[in-house]
Amino acid sequence: MASDFRRKEILPDITEQIVQSYHEIGSINHLGHCPLPSYSDIIELIADLKEVLYPGYRRRQNLHFGNVTYHVGDILDNMHDRMTQQICRASRHDYMTKSETDCENVVDRDFEAEAQDITIDFLKCLPSLRSVLAKDVQAAFDGDPAAANLDEIIFCYPGLEAITLHRIAHELYRRKVPYIPRMMAEWSHSQTGIDIHPGATIGESFFIDHGTGVVIGETCEIHPHVKIYQGVTLGALSFPKDGEGKLIRGQKRHPTIGEGVVIYANATVLGGNTVVGANSIIGASVSLMKSVPPNTMVTIEKPSLKFREAS
Numbered sequence: 426m427a428s429d430f431r432r433k434e435i436l437p438d439i440t441e442q443i444v445q446s447y448h449e450i451g452s453i454n455h456l457g458h459c460p461l462p463s464y465s466d467i468i469e470l471i472a473d474l475k476e477v478l479y480p481g482y483r484r485r486q487n488l489h490f491g492n493v494t495y496h497v498g499d500i501l502d503n504m505h506d507r508m509t510q511q512i513c514r515a516s517r518h519d520y521m522t523k524s525e526t527d528c529e530n531v532v533d534r535d536f537e538a539e540a541q542d543i544t545i546d547f548l549k550c551l552p553s554l555r556s557v558l559a560k561d562v563q564a565a566f567d568g569d570p571a572a573a574n575l576d577e578i579i580f581c582y583p584g585l586e587a588i589t590l591h592r593i594a595h596e597l598y599r600r601k602v603p604y605i606p607r608m609m610a611e612w613s614h615s616q617t618g619i620d621i622h623p624g625a626t627i628g629e630s631f632f633i634d635h636g637t638g639v640v641i642g643e644t645c646e647i648h649p650h651v652k653i654y655q656g657v658t659l660g661a662l663s664f665p666k667d668g669e670g671k672l673i674r675g676q677k678r679h680p681t682i683g684e685g686v687v688i689y690a691n692a693t694v695l696g697g698n699t700v701v702g703a704n705s706i707i708g709a710s711v712s713l714m715k716s717v718p719p720n721t722m723v724t725i726e727k728p729s730l731k732f733r734e735a736s
Contacts, residue, residue, distance in 0.1 A: 457527065457528060458528050459514070459517055459518060459521065459527075459528035460514050461514060461515075461518055461604075462511045462514050462515045462518075462604050462605055462608065463511065463514075464608060464612075466507055466510075466511055467511060467605060467608050467609060467612070468612060469507070470504060470507060470508055470511070471590065471593070471609060471612065472484070473500050473503070473504045474504070474551075474593055475589065476500060477497055477500055477501070477504075477551060478551065478554065478555055478558060478589065479558075479579055479589075480493055480496070480497065482576075482579050482580065501548060504548075505541075505544055505545070505548065508540075508544045508547070508548075509537065509540045509541045509544045510540070511605060512540035512543055512544060512597075512602055512605065513536045513537045513539075513540035515602060515603045515604040515605050516536050516539060516540060516602070516603060517536045518603075518604070519603035519604065520534065520536070543597075543600050543602060546600065547596055547597060547600060550596055554592055554593070554596065557592060557629050558585075558588075558589060558592065560629045560630045561585060561588050561589075561629065561630065561631055561632065562575055562578050562579060562585060563575070563630070564630040564631060564632040564650070564652070565578045565582055565584065565585055565632045565634075566578055568632045568634065568652050569632075569634055582636075583616075583617040583618065583619060583633075583635075583636045583637075584617075584619065584632060584633030584634060584635070584636040586613070586616065586617050587613055587617045587619035587621060587633060587636060587639075588621075588627070588631055588633065590609055590610070590612075590613035591610065591613065591621045591623065591625070591627065592627075593609060594606040594607075594609040594610050594613075594623035595623050595624070595625070595626075595627070597609070597623070598623040598624055606623035606624075607622075607623060609623065610622060610623045617636060618636060618637040618638060618639075619633060619636045619637070619638075619639045620639065620640045620641070621639075621640075621641040622641065622642055622643040622645075623643075624643035624644065625641045625642065625643060625644070625645040625646075625647070625659075625679070626645070626646045626647065627641075627645075627647045627651075628647055628648045628649035628650070628651070628684070629649045629650075630649050630650045630651075631647060631649070631650075631651055631652075632651075632652045632653075633652075633653055633654075634652065634653070634654050634655070635654060635655035635690075636655055637655045637656070638655055638656040638657075638691075639653060639655065639656065639657050639658075640657075640658045640659065640660060641659045641679075642659055642660050642661055642678060642679035643678070643679065644676075644677045644678050644679045644697060645659045645679035645680060645681075645682070646679075646680075646681040646682070647659075647681075647682045648681075648682060648683050648684040648685075648686075648703070649684050649685075650684055650685045651682050651684070651685070651686050651687075651688075652686075652687045652688070653687075653688040654688065654689050654690040654709075655690050655691070656690050656691035656692075657688050657689075657690070657691070657692050657693075657694075658692075658693045658694070658695075659679055659680055659682065659694050660679060660693065660694075660695050661678035661679055661695060661696065661697065662678070662695050662696045662697075662714065664678070676697065677697035677698075678696075678697045679695075679696075679697060680694045680695065680696060680697070680699040680700065680701065681699070681700045681701070682694070682701050683700065683701055683702045683703035683704070683705065683719060684703045684704070685703050685704040686701050686702075686703065686704065686705050686706070686707070687705075687706045687707070688701075688706075688707040689706075689707065689708050689709040689711075690709045690710070691709055691710045692707045692708065692709060692710060692711045692712075692713070693711070693712045693713065694707065694713045694714075695712075695713070695714050696714050696715075698716070699713065699714060699715060699716055700716040700717075701713070701716070701717055702716070702717055702718045702719030702720065702721060703719040703720070704719055704720050705717055705718075705719060705720060705721040705722065705723070706721075706722045706723070707723050708722070708723060708724035708725060710725060711723050711724065711725055
């Protein structure tokens with residue numbers, strides 16, 4: 426025991442060295458008085474939103490039309506306050522970062538009022554969001570013969586989980602909410618293995634089969650009725666830079682996928698000028714960096730197989 430105590434005597438010195446590094450390396454710590462968005466609160470908001478979007482499938486069971494109004498109303502009331510707070514924090518910090526000011530000197534904007542307006546506007550979109558998600562669920566059922574029914578898809582399919590969270594995050598992204606859409610997207614990525622930037626525009630009846638390793642970039646445009654498989658990357662080519670060598674932002678860097686396209690496993694489609702025409706099929710493991718017209722099948726020649734008797 427005495428030996429253990431002596432070993433622990435060095436802990437105050439280690440603590441002091443760590444805190445000193447906070448002064449020396451200020452780019453990866455936030456020690457101001459203005460709170461940042463809370464990851465745990467964002468995850469709880471995601472759970473509340475899924476409860477509203479898919480009632481009866483998540484936390485609360487035995488819901489019926491006699492009690493669902495009270496249940497949803499209670500969730501929305503609580504969610505309104507917490508979402509307003511998180512958006513307020515995100516917007517204030519984003520403003521401070523861009524204006525290089527501190528929390529105490531931000532006096533020209535009412536961030537809480539702005540956040541409340543954004544929250545109400547976002548909550549208004551939930552009925553139409555449910556309509557789109559219902560088409561995503563149906564697309565999964567129509568596109569996967571292994572699916573027994575819609576319930577199985579809602580309970581079990583990571584592709585639906587990913588597109589649900591993307592559609593939530595995208596609505597906040599469209600309303601120019603900083604940080605929170607990316608937080609939602611990265612949490613979804615960690616849960617599903619599917620990486621969709623919240624800026625990507627994805628049409629209705631979208632189906633990701635299996636899903637692991639799918640990557641969809643920020644400026645990607647996906648038209649309705651598209652189906653993609655695991656390992657597909659809809660990405661960018663090399664990033665253009667300005668005269669000072671800094672990345673040029675705000676340009677379209679990712680492909681456009683036409684209506685009814687199917688992209689098979691491990692295919693890669695790259696570039697902001699790349700357009701895959703409607704009803705085309707991109708075969709497994711294809712690497713595509715130029716546009717293809719509608720109704721086109723793109724495949725690679727398979728290597729020949731050799732069979733010999735095992736020794």
